[in-house]
Amino acid sequence: MARTPPTTVARVRLWRWRHNPLKRHSDVVEAWIVLVTWVLALLGGVLAGVVAAQATDSAFAARRAQVHAVSAVLTDGAAKAPPGGSGYEDGRVWAAVRWTDAVGKVHIGQAKIFPGSPVGSRLTVWTDHTGRIVSPPPSGTGATLQVVLTGVLVAPPAGATVWAGGWLIRTRLLRRRLAEWEEEWEQVGPEWRKRSGGRG
Template identity: 75%
Template structure:
């Protein structure tokens, strides 16, 4: 016995051509939703990983010196910045020029403390690039978010196609009933 959910595939006298078409559409949509979602997730994860690797290639760590005492406590309402505060730092670039800027450091560091800051090719301080576990986590999370969104988008497109098929099938049934309905009324003696 064929399971009920495979009714469109079974041979039976009331199965229409549109039922078979719908069965194929459902199968193809599910395949595209699953495979497309997985493929989009993998591509997104690889793209994120490549972008993070490119960023790591364009920034580099520099040893800097704290120019002033860091605030003892972070300002109220500083948000979730691990309790760090802004402080003035200086460093010598690869060209021998002294650069100055602001960097986030933990409160209470004394003047002339050494710290590592990240700079871009122009010598501006930038945030540290994601590497190792953090980069892997970002790539995986990006893929994990893109995959179901892509699958759901394909599935929604399939639902739209199926709803149009349903409207067409109902219109066909309506036309057929208009043709057959009067014959039934004649057979039943004009009742109904």
């Protein structure tokens, strides 16, 4: 005996965009909400990522404009000490250095160098407008990577925020549609039950 295959309801894709006598105005509105939400989520995410990346790049440029590189001289042998307990994974240690600024003023400060550097060796340090040694500004591949990562990390949350807003609007529309159906059923239901009960 042949088995009858189970009946399945085929899901019609994009049904809200097709002609259908049962389609309501709210269905069309929902279709546009879904379309606009996805478009804005994608564009908003990309735009937010680009803006964040540009802001990061501008911040790096401003940082580079506020500091400048100077040539300094190692003045003590502290760099020969092992880096144990220094807390820096690159193995560098702090040592005293001396440099002269553009107006001829001599400065003394602490800079990180690799152990074993002899006294009198030259190195490049970065200073701010007060003559204080600061960390080097991001530049080159490292800066580019940070700019790109900033954009990549900002884009998904921004797009998700837009999508969540569209989902909230769609949910409210669905609740309104269900309320309309319930109201219509209260009007049609009694008449339909009366006709169904009178058969036979």
